[in-house]
Amino acid sequence: MSAFMSLAEQVVDLQGNLHGRRKKTDTSHHLNTRYTIQNILGQGEMLQNAVRYARQAAHTASNVLLYGETGTGKELFAQSIHNLSPRKDKPFVAINCAALPGQLLEGLLFGTAKGGFTGAIDRPGLFEQANGGTVLLDEINSMELDLQAKLLRVIQENSVRRLGASNEIKIDVRIIATMNTTPATAIAQKKLREDLFYRLSVVTIHIPPLRDHKEDIDLYIAAFINRYNSEMELNVGGVDVEVRRAFHAYSWPGNVRELQHAIEGAMNLMTDRTVISFEQLPMLFRDKLPRMAANMPIENVNLDTRNWNLNNNLNNLERNMIIAVLQQTKGNISESARILKLTRQALQHKIKKHKLK
Numbered sequence: 001m002s003a004f005m006s007l008a009e010q011v012v013d014l015q016g017n018l019h020g021r022r023k024k025t026d027t028s029h030h031l032n033t034r035y036t037i038q039n040i041l042g043q044g045e046m047l048q049n050a051v052r053y054a055r056q057a058a059h060t061a062s063n064v065l066l067y068g069e070t071g072t073g074k075e076l077f078a079q080s081i082h083n084l085s086p087r088k089d090k091p092f093v094a095i096n097c098a099a100l101p102g103q104l105l106e107g108l109l110f111g112t113a114k115g116g117f118t119g120a121i122d123r124p125g126l127f128e129q130a131n132g133g134t135v136l137l138d139e140i141n142s143m144e145l146d147l148q149a150k151l152l153r154v155i156q157e158n159s160v161r162r163l164g165a166s167n168e169i170k171i172d173v174r175i176i177a178t179m180n181t182t183p184a185t186a187i188a189q190k191k192l193r194e195d196l197f198y199r200l201s202v203v204t205i206h207i208p209p210l211r212d213h214k215e216d217i218d219l220y221i222a223a224f225i226n227r228y229n230s231e232m233e234l235n236v237g238g239v240d241v242e243v244r245r246a247f248h249a250y251s252w253p254g255n256v257r258e259l260q261h262a263i264e265g266a267m268n269l270m271t272d273r274t275v276i277s278f279e280q281l282p283m284l285f286r287d288k289l290p291r292m293a294a295n296m297p298i299e300n301v302n303l304d305t306r307n308w309n310l311n312n313n314l315n316n317l318e319r320n321m322i323i324a325v326l327q328q329t330k331g332n333i334s335e336s337a338r339i340l341k342l343t344r345q346a347l348q349h350k351i352k353k354h355k356l357k
Contacts, residue, residue, distance in 0.1 A: 044213025058084035068207030071257030090133030098142035113165035140177040210252040224263040
């Protein structure tokens with residue numbers, strides 16, 4: 001435990017030092033973050049609703065509760081809300097509440113005062129380090145209930161007391177909390193205090209699982225292939241029909257993250273092939289895929305065709321692919337055109353057509 005505490009304290013110190021250096025040298029709004037709202041790809045109705053709520057929530061100071069299954073992209077949403085908010089130039093600090101025991105988590109969140117306990121020194125906690133910005137409490141339902149009560153007081157008073165200290169320190173922090181289960185389930189199982197839920201859930205956003213917006217699977221396949229083509233210096237063009245049908249028939253318990261890992265694993269096994277086939281998929285993942293479903297006629301794949309419009313969908317796919325590649329290349333037109341197999345002039349025309357910045 002002593003070694004564990006020492007390592008945790010080093011993390012807090014390094015994070016504080018990093019924030020201090022970046023304040024002096026970095027004028028961008030991506031402090032401690034990688035994602036913006038443009039990184040959220042997908043045209044499914046449920047996903048678009050979540051994106052719309054995230055955009056609206058970003059412009060307020062209210063706390064936000066994000067809930068969804070593992071792998072749906074909750075941290076992506078959290079960072080996007082921060083980077084779209086008036087707090088975008090302030091720190092974004094994230095901590096996984098499931099990764100640390102309660103006593104250590106309390107010290108990391110609230111800080112410590114010299115003499116508060118054996119070996120304690122004056123050290124600001126993550127709430128102080130994030131002052132003016134956003135704190136992401138990942139898997140809040142894994143936090144011990146007594147610590148949830150202390151967190152509730154911090155939210156109510158807008159102040160924090162370091163462990164072992166007697167004075168309060170005023171803070172201005174927005175909290176974004178995430179859960180991998182529904183709030184009702186967490187409350188019923190006594191894993192989330194009901195009073196804390198009401199404080200955190202001023203804005204509540206459900207991130208849908210991939211099985212509820214399977215129409216976006218092809219878009220994600222293209223985006224991940226483009227990403228790993230660049231990272232691995234490959235020239236993979238897509239997946240074959242069997243793999244595509246299997247992907248659309250699969251339930252995706254690991255959601256978008258599972259799809260990303262499947263594509264990354266397959267591309268690590270590519271040699272001179274330009275299309276991912278069933279044999280290139282990771283073995284453990286391949287064993288879970290429904291081969292019978294993969295051989296079904298395409299019209300029997302369970303896709304929602306109620307709102308299909310070929311021209312609109314092709315335009316949306318083209319736009320999202322261009323956005324994904326431009327983000328990957330940090331706006332390099334020549335490199336983006338090479339990846340997309342376009343001339344520079346053609347790519348610039350399409351950027352103008354889709355009104356992209």
